[in-house]
Every structure is written in C-alpha cells, then in structure tokens.
Amino acid sequence: MYDRYATEKLIDLWLTEDIGACDLTVQTMIEPTEQGHFVMNARESLIVAGIDIAARVFQKYDPTLAVEVHVADGERVGKGKVLMTVKGSARSVLTAERTALNLMQRLSGIANETARYVQAIEGTRAQLIDSRKTTPGLRMLEKHAVLCGGGLNHRLALDNGVMVKDNHIAVCGSIAEAVARVRRKLPVLTKLEVECDRVDQVREALAAGVDVIMLDNMSLPDMAESVAIVAGRTKVEASGGIRLETIRPIAETGVDYISTSKITQSAPAVDIGLDEA
Incomplete structure (x- = not known):
C-alpha cells in the first residue's frame, strides 16, 4: 500500500544520492553502445517486497531499458529464483543497480521478519x-x-x-x-x-x-x-x-x-x- 506519485519523487532522491555527478566507473570503462542482459535473483529464501518500485528505479533512470518482473510483492520465493530481468544499455543498468538492490534487500528483509513474528x-x-x-x-x-x-x-x-x-x-x-x-x-x-x-x-x-x-x-x-x-x-x-x-x-x-x-x-x-x- 503505497502511492505511485510519492515513490516517483523518492526514486529521484535515491538515484541522485547514489550517483552524484556521474557513475565514474561505467563512464570510463563501458562504451555508450554496449548492451547487457541482467537478472535479479534471490540468493536466499525470502518474501518479495518492493519489486515494482525497484523496476521503476531502472526505468526512471533510463526509459529505454526493457524490464520484466517475474514475481509479485508478498510472494515467498526460494533461493535462486529470478525476480526480474533487465536488458539494454549496460551503462544504465550498472548505474541504477545498487539503488534498486538496496531497496529490495531492505523491504524484503522487513517482509521476512514480519512473517516470522506472524507465524509465532x-x-x-x-x-x-x-x-x-x-x-x-x-x-x-x-x-x-x-x-x-x-x-x-x-x-x-x-x-x-x-x-x-x-x-x-x-x-x-x-x-x-x-x-x-x-x-x-x-x-x-x-x-x-x-x-x-x-x-x-x-x-x-x-x-x-x-x-x-x-x-x-x-x-x-x-x-x-x-x-x-x-x-x-x-x-x-x-x-x-x-x-x-x-x-x-x-x-x-x-x-x-x-x-x-x-x-x-x-x-x-x-x-x-x-x-x-
């Protein structure tokens, strides 16, 4: 239960905080034309939370990225499950990666902990x-x-x-x-x-x-x-x-x-x- 308009403003703040003036690593290492195909995966069993917002992080940074979400918030998944695929500019994916992952790791951690208490x-x-x-x-x-x-x-x-x-x-x-x-x-x-x-x-x-x-x-x-x-x-x-x-x-x-x-x-x-x- 969250507001799309409010989250859009938050994404701007998150990306600005993490990027600064530019992603110096990708700017010096990766050519603008280079493409990538990446998968976001669960490295442990977890309850998904924030997947659509994480997808928006990639899309807002670069609207040309092709993002496909494979799970839904509230879904319990096992280790190795592919949560999302992202295709397009390698520069863009790698620049927005940490912001999207930080959000997913934090929110899914809260969902996991909540479920433990509910079960108790x-x-x-x-x-x-x-x-x-x-x-x-x-x-x-x-x-x-x-x-x-x-x-x-x-x-x-x-x-x-x-x-x-x-x-x-x-x-x-x-x-x-x-x-x-x-x-x-x-x-x-x-x-x-x-x-x-x-x-x-x-x-x-x-x-x-x-x-x-x-x-x-x-x-x-x-x-x-x-x-x-x-x-x-x-x-x-x-x-x-x-x-x-x-x-x-x-x-x-x-x-x-x-x-x-x-x-x-x-x-x-x-x-x-x-x-x-």
Missing part, C-alpha cells in the same frame, strides 16, 4: 501491527513491506489517529480529562487510543469510551487481567519490548493487537543480487 502468534486472536519507528523517508514503503509479510499497519503518521500517551496525560491531569479534550475536536471517523501502564488506568480508559487501549510494558498477569476487565468492549493492544521469543505468551493473554518496532528497526536485509544472464 498463529492460532491466537492477536494480530501483528507495526509502529512509527521507521527509516526517515521510507515509512510508506516499510509499512508496505509489513503488509507483504502478513502484518498490519498502525498509524501511518501523526495525523492518522490520536494516541494519548503518558506525557499527554500528565499535562492534562488525567485520562478522563485528556479524552474529553480530544473528543471535542476529534474528526468523527478517527480512532482514539490511550496508552496505559497500570491496570487502574485501563479501567479509567474503558470508562472514558476509547477505541483502543494500549497495554504498555505490562507484565503477563496484568495483561491478562486487563483483557478480562475490557471483556471485548474495546480493542486491546500490547506494546513495549516485544521480541520474537516473548510474543507468543503475550498473544495468549487474549489481546487483539501486538505492536513492535522490531519488524522495521531490526529487520536484517536479505541477499539479492544482479548478475549478467
């Missing part, structure tokens, strides 16, 4: 969601990669929903007062979530009629108690310090959502290469 909570009611802890400039695409891996998106940006956190509550004096202030101006189709780190706050947020209650860094017994208190009257999200080895017991407390930054901040890039056919 399979069979529970909990759904995995991401956070706003993303790489500056890449949030839209990293959140798209989360979807490719089977997760869901939390807020896309600060204007996408209201999240009342501990510092907001401190300024307002209480959860009830903070929620009352928000309700006076909140757009009618926008959700309101309140962060709670104690069970008594859960009761207060529930009484205030919020849309989602976040359980922040709570113990497993407190999470289970909070879920019992809410009893399905609103959605409950667990957050804070979520790791692959801890996510299953958290899901088993009965929460609706589990949010973690690990799937974006800590996802290792996958190995994808571009080789001459």
Whole structure:
C-alpha cells in the first residue's frame, strides 16, 4: 500500500544520492553502445517486497531499458529464483543497480521478519501491527513491506489517529480529562487510543469510551487481567519490548493487537543480487 506519485519523487532522491555527478566507473570503462542482459535473483529464501518500485528505479533512470518482473510483492520465493530481468544499455543498468538492490534487500528483509513474528502468534486472536519507528523517508514503503509479510499497519503518521500517551496525560491531569479534550475536536471517523501502564488506568480508559487501549510494558498477569476487565468492549493492544521469543505468551493473554518496532528497526536485509544472464 503505497502511492505511485510519492515513490516517483523518492526514486529521484535515491538515484541522485547514489550517483552524484556521474557513475565514474561505467563512464570510463563501458562504451555508450554496449548492451547487457541482467537478472535479479534471490540468493536466499525470502518474501518479495518492493519489486515494482525497484523496476521503476531502472526505468526512471533510463526509459529505454526493457524490464520484466517475474514475481509479485508478498510472494515467498526460494533461493535462486529470478525476480526480474533487465536488458539494454549496460551503462544504465550498472548505474541504477545498487539503488534498486538496496531497496529490495531492505523491504524484503522487513517482509521476512514480519512473517516470522506472524507465524509465532498463529492460532491466537492477536494480530501483528507495526509502529512509527521507521527509516526517515521510507515509512510508506516499510509499512508496505509489513503488509507483504502478513502484518498490519498502525498509524501511518501523526495525523492518522490520536494516541494519548503518558506525557499527554500528565499535562492534562488525567485520562478522563485528556479524552474529553480530544473528543471535542476529534474528526468523527478517527480512532482514539490511550496508552496505559497500570491496570487502574485501563479501567479509567474503558470508562472514558476509547477505541483502543494500549497495554504498555505490562507484565503477563496484568495483561491478562486487563483483557478480562475490557471483556471485548474495546480493542486491546500490547506494546513495549516485544521480541520474537516473548510474543507468543503475550498473544495468549487474549489481546487483539501486538505492536513492535522490531519488524522495521531490526529487520536484517536479505541477499539479492544482479548478475549478467
């Protein structure tokens, strides 16, 4: 889920950053008339994310390049799978290569990591969601990669929903007062979530009629108690310090959502290469 217009602008920035004034290597080594036939391949098993954008990197740098995409975002492929073929000016392919590969390796790595977390909570009611802890400039695409891996998106940006956190509550004096202030101006189709780190706050947020209650860094017994208190009257999200080895017991407390930054901040890039056919 990303906007084509926005990504076009990003591609310009990425190429400018990597190329500088010119690709000195190809300019001094390869003749303008020399042609190439290259394949982008998976060097390990992975979930594809960003393939169409990577194709656009090549095409935007040189519209004469013939680019053929062989897989789709969200597809799980094995080692050796050909993801894309690129034919045309050897200079152009080799100049745009690193930008396209960097994008694919990063986004597919996020999709891979997301899938690991989703698998860890399979069979529970909990759904995995991401956070706003993303790489500056890449949030839209990293959140798209989360979807490719089977997760869901939390807020896309600060204007996408209201999240009342501990510092907001401190300024307002209480959860009830903070929620009352928000309700006076909140757009009618926008959700309101309140962060709670104690069970008594859960009761207060529930009484205030919020849309989602976040359980922040709570113990497993407190999470289970909070879920019992809410009893399905609103959605409950667990957050804070979520790791692959801890996510299953958290899901088993009965929460609706589990949010973690690990799937974006800590996802290792996958190995994808571009080789001459």
